[in-house]
Amino acid sequence: MPYRFVVASALLLLSSLCMAQGPAPAISYTRDIQPIFTEKCVACHACYDSACQLNLGSGEGAGRGASKIPVYDGERSKAQAPTRLFYDASGKAAWQRQGFYSVLDAQGSQAALMARMLELGHRTPLQPNAKLPSEIVLGLSRENMCPQPGEFDAYAGAHPKEGMPLAVTGLTDQQYQTLQRWLASGAPIDEQGLAPSARESLQVAQWENLLNAPGARESLVARWLYEHWFLAHIYFEGGEPGHFFQWVRSRTPSGQPIDLINTRRPNDDPGTQVYYRLWPVQGVIVHKTHITYPLSAAKMARVKTLFYSGDWQVTALPGYGPARRANPFETFEAIPAKARYQFMLDNAEYFVRTFIRGPVCRGQIATDVIRDNFWALFQAPEHDLYITDPVYRGQATPLLAMPGQNDDVGSVLSLWLAYRDKRNEYEALRRDFYAHAPAPSWSSLWTGNDNALLSIFRHFDSASVTKGLIGEVPQTMWLFDYPLLERTYYQLAVNFDVFGNVSHQAQTRLYFDLIRNGAEQNFLRLMPAGSREDFLDDWYQNSGKFKMWLDYESIDDDKRSALKLDPQDPKKDFVNQLLTRYGELNAKPDPINRCNGAYCSRPNIDPALQDAEQALSRLASRPAAGLKVIEQLPEATLLRVQTASGKREFYSMLRNRAHSNVAFMLGESLRYQPGLDTLTIFPGILSSYPNFIFNVPADQVPAFVEAMQAVRDGASFDRVVERWGIRRSHPQFWQYFHDQTRYLQEVDPLEAGVMDMNRYENL
Template identity: 65%
Template sequence: MPIFFLLLASLLVSQPLSAASLSYSRDVQPILTAKCVACHACYDAPCQLNLGSATGIQRGASRVPVYNGKRIEADATTRLFVDAQTEEGWRARGFHSVLGGGDAALVARMLELGRSHAPLPGSKLPEDLDIGIRRETQCPRPEEFADFARKNPRAGMPFAVTGLSDGEYATLRQWLAEGASLDGEPLAANASEAAQIAEWESLLNRPGTSEQLAARWLYEHLFLAHLYFVQGASGHFFELVRSRTPSGEAVDVIATRRPNDDPGTQVFYRLRPIQGVIVHKTHITYPLSRGKLARVEELFFAGDWKAEALPGYGPQRRANPFETFAAIPARARYLFMLDDAEYFVRTFIRGPVCRGQIATDVIRDHFWTLFQAPDHDLYLTDAAYREQVTPLLALPGVQDDLAQLPLYWSASRARRNAYEAARREAYSHLPHPSWSHIWAGNDNALLSIFRQHDSASVRKGLIGAVPQTLWWLDFPLLERTYYQLVVNFDVFGNVSHQAQTRLYFDLIRNGAEQNFLRLMPPAQRQAILGDWYQYSGKLRLWLDYEGIDRHTPSGLRLPADHPKAAFAERLLERYGTLNARPDPLNRCRDGRCFRPAAIPALQRIDQRLSSLAARSLAELPAIEYLPEATLLRVELDGGGREVYSLLRNRAHSNVAFMLGESLRYQPEKDTLTLYPEVLTSYPNFLFSLREGEVNAFVASLQQARNAADFERIVLRWGVRRTHPQFWALFHDLSEHIRETDPVEAGILDMNRYQNL
């Protein structure tokens, strides 16, 4: 929402509205969207209280945390709009009301507590106030609130941040006092969207064994997507679900734990509108168009392949999608994923779970991803090889008996290493990998990944300095990662399931790295691998990973000195037209460190800020005091503003272990990537300054040598959680995304906003 409209809304509710004019959808939800949704959305919402819709606030709160790395048994699923459809249904699942009781409602009392203990404007929060996402949340019931408030006077809402305006507070209190009625119609498709929905549902519900197998594979690859129609400009998004009812009837969702669990009944694939406020962290978009419909028809429904029977469901079918969908040509499956590779990598890197450290602590803070060309992917081109290795591609985690965890892990590691050995042997007899072996089909071919501790982001294009590691994914790597971290992953699962998921993703990362090493000169591969697996990582190499190919030549003519850097330089030259995000700030070579197409004012800002880009902590000591994801907002003298991301890339000696990550930090090697875009869903901090202050800001960061120096920078330009204009400035970041890439816009998350 633009700042203008936020301020206008605040003015409109500066006085309590008359009883006759109060409406939840018109008067209340906009306040919740502006001041509450940034924390209360997704699975990491405190007490599972989701305030992005009337359905969410009616569901209420639960004491059961979704994120629990110690649970022995899987928890019941509590997915909004899926696992229960009525208030009574949610009460049966243990959720309690936050609305009942008028002035005594939990929401009213939490707002009153927050208002009576509001933080001092512009101040740093007390050090003993835990604002971290792993803080203990108590989720009191109404009868427990007095004791809770006495023990936790600073725990009111909005929590540890600038609160509601007088008008907003009055409106919410009046609405609660009047009974907290909920109104508003569910979002529905317009006529154009309904016609396109009918076409897609017709395609996905065709009769026939082969057709239904293809539809099932497509559903399992699109169930997470926020689908949108390219031909429409409504801003509506849709999701693909399994329903008991056919097209033309109301959707009746089949609520299985996983999308590949047995539905227990006849399935109809349906598209339904996504309800509630769009939040950036779960907004993983996928376009539908006439061209896409034709592409799906061509890949899956126009060939001469045939499935003799549907494979059924069960643990083995979940564990090995390569066997389950063997009848569908592997080339069709891979091409479909490559067409929108950014989407598929986003599903498991950015993810829908909103707290992804189980996966992200396996990856580097910054790396690039490439894909193997289908014509040179042996799994696609050699039927005998495909038959040989398919049984070895089974995934762990579908059996979650804790007592059997060591046996499950040992067996899956052995299978994976046997596959790597077979793969290495088979590829050693093929033409040596060259540039033609790297897929270059569209601008999804080059991706950049940035990790920020327990979250990560993906963007098309090669952003940042040449990273320490690169991944080269083929179809078995891409599909296994997708099934392991998306289709088969259960955020409500027990410790055995989550441990197996984490451990196997470590093997997948290693496989992607090993595949990239095939492009390097044989004599340099071991040294590059040793740089990736330093110290304790060498032990992991010996214990758990299959050895690399040290002998088969590469088809690339790379120098023995710094072959990875030479590869990156030639990649940028050869694939320049596919690089969606050229980066003159972090890879400036000719002194012109700015975007050529930008207006002169932005070019001057780019040029000055570039002196911070791609610097190490040794060169720029202030990096030590920056969190992982800092945003910089620059107001232009001529109107408007630009937003830059300052990403701290933490260096590690290796990322091969589940525990003890901080012991493997190499802070002196940390680097800073600076790029003119919002590259995170979870800002850790914001600096806001005017165009004329850029030079002073840069100079201050360059000169900062200690915490006191950095504190002065925060005091001058920092936007603390208590800043009087915090919410307007924070939401302006989302507005910037809406202006520059409207399809990707959504409310950013502030659960990780730090107390600098």
């Protein structure tokens, strides 16, 4: 029987039952529908990696519908039109002109596409907590079919087990009936946009007044600030819980409705007079795009002190265009470099998150150039020659331009070579100038607040950034100075176009390789001069040596460091001294992965959790060659531990994959060293994309650890999953999955958002 008749019959029966019991209350999208979408759909349908671009985090997204055109396409020869929700169109008709099709509208005698997809999923429930059939392809390797309404019957015939929600415990009967009633009634949407409170409105006006103040100096600072805030989810001191704002450019001033200037990039020519406005973030907050930034009276005073306390002047405002995008150091050179750098340091975690964690939702183009775990440090402004030496700054600035502005496919190689040579000329200049500067010492590191020490973990095509030094002592470390931090931010956040073509994306990836090398070389200046080549040989093994010869400027291995480090293991000694000197800045001490005594757990926590952490430490920071279970684990696993008293803690179990080097765009598997993989275990949620969840009572953690240690192959790992795993088909899957968000709401509510399950594996 065709599915359209099955759906029609089900809706007729449902209607008859409702009539027999009296008229059902009217369904409200805001009250009844969006909560269902938030619980069962948003985990896969949010941001640019929404399946079929169907974003169900808001009524606007549901009404927009779906598209067959993927956002992520690393092979397209031409850039495609942006399809940013709330930005690039508004309303169903406008989106349909961009190629979207409705999933809510009935098609003649056929029910809405969403109704049929939900019916297909509801009639084929999964076997509880069983492994899914192998024919259901999941993860980022899945090629979404995105059937239009007229193609649904063919899709259902070919994929009878792939209704919605896809390959996961589905809707309850009540949720299913509510959605079907809503769709049968025409899917009305009564959603109202988020509005600021009175206190927030006052702060919005104060900040908009600051950024729209008249004067050339004020205009230049406002433009620079906007380009550094455009990705932020702004929250106000004393603001309403769950209220966040975004900076946008508008044709209209404060007090009038925002008339959005929706250029492809935030630093493209607006074509008109610009007003910087704060716009409430609409829709469900999802963790992967939620990069927060605080605004307060203290922050406003800080901005005024940094940017307006001196007597610097602007003789002429810079224009827009590719050259201005390519070199923000020239574009904003009138603004004191010390002010720009210090502003970024004050909230360094935010800026590193914008280009490492990132809101583009899928970032392998960027992430395959970084190690799976490393730490980031920052050079103190008073020791940064770009800040302190105008002669050096004048010579360096023209060399700091970045590629990606010209996306001609035929010019990729020539553009890359030109920018590589310019960057290497800068590195040689930097090396020579720093050779005559005082030797780097502990005072060379910025230690202004707890943003000074950051940990980065890569999870294949996503990554996370956290304050504090987490995990074992990593193979590499990065040291940012101002030119490096600003270039990284502009290359990967401001100038990166997720809708760009293969040329733009390749240039971005290739230049980020040079950025990583520069950050590593900056750090090596802290190491004893005679050890630097040995470190490089370890970081760039095998083919990496060829890349060092081909593309990188040589390192200074003569200029001594003023740090007194153990010559046998200078990096480890550096870390020990770093933790001793700046322990108060280490936001999250880590006794589990760096256990130096008998006690390998955090003090002052529930004794049952202390015992659990003591046991878990036996799995941490060991190579896979001696801990075979690492070979079975995905990138980011969450362990939920609950005590007998009802307390629970989440632990992130992160697989750190080892590589001989990370210097090439292609062939990552050829450089993979699986025997050197390690596992980092840390309390909290360190990924927006959990690959799996284990739920283990606290008193069973020792048994869980023993079982993990005993794993030798897939079959023995399956037994661990059977006992403690929360598979996609688990009857309480959504309870455990959303408990991650509830946990964040309890421990760090500003950072809470719905997690992504596109990468949740079929273990």
